[in-house]
Amino acid sequence: MLKKLVSTLPKAELHMHIEGSLEPEMMFRLAQRNQIELPYPDVDSIRRAYQFDCLQDFLDLYYQGMSVLQTEQDYHDLAWAYLQKCHEQNVVHTEIFFDPQGHTCRGVTFETVMNGLCAALDKAGNELGITHRLIMCFLRHLEEDDAFSTLEMSEPWRERITGIGLDSSELGHPPSKFKRVFERAADMGFRRVAHAGEEGPPEYVQEALELLKVHRVDHGNRSLESRNLVERLAASRMPMTVCPQSNLRLAVVKDMRDHPIRDMLNAGLNASIHSDDPAYFGGYINENFYALIDAIDLTSNEIMQLVKNGFKSSFLPREDIQRHLAAVDTVMDKIL
Ligand code: HPA
Ligand code: ZN
Numbered sequence: 176m177l178k179k180l181v182s183t184l185p186k187a188e189l190h191m192h193i194e195g196s197l198e199p200e201m202m203f204r205l206a207q208r209n210q211i212e213l214p215y216p217d218v219d220s221i222r223r224a225y226q227f228d229c230l231q232d233f234l235d236l237y238y239q240g241m242s243v244l245q246t247e248q249d250y251h252d253l254a255w256a257y258l259q260k261c262h263e264q265n266v267v268h269t270e271i272f273f274d275p276q277g278h279t280c281r282g283v284t285f286e287t288v289m290n291g292l293c294a295a296l297d298k299a300g301n302e303l304g305i306t307h308r309l310i311m312c313f314l315r316h317l318e319e320d321d322a323f324s325t326l327e328m329s330e331p332w333r334e335r336i337t338g339i340g341l342d343s344s345e346l347g348h349p350p351s352k353f354k355r356v357f358e359r360a361a362d363m364g365f366r367r368v369a370h371a372g373e374e375g376p377p378e379y380v381q382e383a384l385e386l387l388k389v390h391r392v393d394h395g396n397r398s399l400e401s402r403n404l405v406e407r408l409a410a411s412r413m414p415m416t417v418c419p420q421s422n423l424r425l426a427v428v429k430d431m432r433d434h435p436i437r438d439m440l441n442a443g444l445n446a447s448i449h450s451d452d453p454a455y456f457g458g459y460i461n462e463n464f465y466a467l468i469d470a471i472d473l474t475s476n477e478i479m480q481l482v483k484n485g486f487k488s489s490f491l492p493r494e495d496i497q498r499h500l501a502a503v504d505t506v507m508d509k510i511l
Contacts, residue, residue: 315342436477
């Protein structure tokens with residue numbers, strides 16, 4: 176019954192890297208189409224390789240995987256496959272991360288990436304009624320200069336890109352490294368989010384708030400180690416985009432039964448549930464909820480709260496958020 180509730184509820188996804196939705200089947204198909212050699216004989220062996228001890232283990236395969244993406248058609252096909260999943264799972268609004276530097280560093284132009292993604296997103300708006308925002312992330316293991324030139328490349332696409340984010344290897348690359356880039360982006364009118372407190376300490380979350388002036392914290396799990404920080408996050412209702420299956424697969428939590436989502440809600444944190452890199456971590460948004468239902472007996476009330484937090488934390492206009500919240504209430508009444 177709770178799984179039926181999850182699958183039926185309209186949902187907003189706010190933390191999903193489009194490159195992380197590249198399923199092994201498509202990776203293989205695109206590799207063939209573009210005559211790229213993958214270090215795997217078949218799809219099964221790719222899936223078997225998805226065993227990670229930490230974030231970096233995953234990132235190594237993630238960057239290798241995205242190297243099959245070359246043409247506008249590839250980016251279109253990638254995004255379209257994800258958007259069809261959204262449709263199947265009742266995700267009605269999605270704020271998609273993409274990593275421009277993961278493509279431009281291989282000679283794929285910013286324009287190629289944007290043309291492909293936007294074609295699929297526009298089609299999903301027209302044919303599936305799915306709304307979207309695009310958030311371009313800076314790779315934090317690269318230099319500040321590289322982020323600045325990426326910001327410059329985005330200039331012609333200013334109307335299509337709502338926000339900037341910060342992802343990749345967290346430890347050793349604190350938010351402070353990108354303070355000036357985020358200031359410039361703020362001047363340009365971009366919304367701001369950043370991965371913080373996934374592997375990094377609570378101080379990185381604090382830096383994201385104070386130096387990057389973020390509107391959302393991505394992950395943020397390790398905030399729980401600092402009572403002061405939790406109080407501050409709760410008092411400001413700072414959105415935190417939590418990704419349970421990612422947390423498990425990247426050893427941020429040891430067992431799903433230890434997942435802190437209930438503690439987060441009980442501490443007054445504005446947490447919501449998302450899939451991060453669904454092709455790598457074992458599922459899309461619904462499967463992330465199912466995993467919590469199975470492991471910690473997530474209740475219908477918690478499900479409703481998490482789903483509503485997702486809409487409230489989105490970059491949609493207030494009227495649209497209200498409309499989605501009303502639709503959530505309608506489904507709650509119908510199913511329960
Ligand atoms: N963390 C940091 N960088 C990422 C992730 C993540 O979970 N997924 C894709 N890039
Ligand atoms: Zn992420």
